[in-house]
Amino acid sequence: MNFNKMPKIDLHCHLDGSLRAETVLDIIKKNRLELTQSLEGIRKQLTAPLSCSSLDEYLRCFDLPIAVMQTKEDLERVSFELMEDAAMENIKYIEIRFAPQQHTKEGLTTKEIIQSVLQGMSRAEKIYDIKGNYILSCMRHLSAESAMKIVEEGKQFIGQGVVAVDLCGGEVAGFCHKFIEPMKKAREYGYRITVHAGETGIGQNVADAIELLGAERIGHGVFITNSREAYNLVKERKIPLEICPTSNIQTKAVKNYGEHPIYDFYNDEIMVTLNTDNRTVSDTTMTEECIQIEKAFHLKKEEYTDIYLNSVEAAFISEDEKQKLREYIK
Ligand SMILES: O=c1[nH]cnc2c1ncn2[C@H]1C[C@H](O)[C@@H](CO)O1
Ligand SMILES: [Zn+2]
DSSP states (O other): OOTTTSOEEEEEEESTTSOOHHHHHHHHHHTTOSSOOOHHHHHHHHSOOTTOOSHHHHHGGGHHHHHTOOSHHHHHHHHHHHHHHHHHTTEEEEEEEEOGGGSOTTSOOHHHHHHHHHHHHHHHHHHSSOEEEEEEEEETTSOHHHHHHHHHHHGGGBTTTEEEEEEESSOOTTGGGGGHHHHHHHHHHTOEEEEEESSSSOTHHHHHHHHHHOOSEEEEOGGGGGOHHHHHHHHHTTOOEEEOHHHHHHTTSSSSGGGOTHHHHHHTTOOEEEOOBOTTTTTOOHHHHHHHHHHHHTOOHHHHHHHHHHHHHHSSSOHHHHHHHHHHTO
8 A cells, every 4th residue: 555645644643742853943043952953963862762662761852842942932833834744644633732830931831732732733734744633642751730720721722722621741650649630620621631551551541530530542552452441441442542653663562563562453343543652753654653553563554544443433523523534544
């Protein structure tokens, strides 16, 4: 299949993990930041190394991009550029996530941060054949109060380009208990809910995310394989899994593409979707994720279509918008 040409949907893409190295260098120079000044050095710092041994090590690659995402202008720019990069490979719909908590170092308010990325997104939507929405991620190592602040301050943007909240960062067993209150509030306000869970061996976190937090989708969920409860919940309630194969290899969730459970899940009628996670940190694109999965499992056109349609179903958009996305693959 010519995946570059095929219509694609990315429901799990972190803004801060998807910056162009050239842009990072530009912002460093413009803002006179005392950071790496060579393009090659930057590229290296932005990408998870082959030797990456865990999610925690993978997460260290975010320090540099976060350092250059601290002004309105720079947030608007990186948001626009991610939309542009996605449009160039025929992604027709993208849900971009980021954690506003990490962009206050130069004094921006949550409102200014969200407004800036939304402006970049809408500028790109006017030029390219792509639509997007934002997901507000809350860092799991921060407090429930901090997550509540994001839920409260992001509320005014629901339906204006913000659709959901997420929990992300390092994963420890039982993390969901801490976030019951903010996620309950989020649901009451009308946010949709997706949660990173089951990425580092703890299948039970997936069951908790669904039962305690009302997660409608799960980021990764690879380790439902080691919790019968989680597996059955995901299967029976048709909870979509946002699968990101390359990222899972880098964080050592799986050994290689061929050993990824995505195809077993698909054959067992679990609702899998295919996504990038981080275009720069994982040095990938949607096209590349599709190619790798096609190669590993001899994916047929009908199977790719099924996965694309799963993403349409799972997207946090209206029925009319879903219908438009279905038209692309007819
Ligand atoms: O795959 C991931 N799992 C958990 N957290 C992640 C992953 N990729 C990125 N993040 C974190 C690092 C970013 O700074 C944050 C917000 O996008 O989300
Ligand atoms: Zn992620």
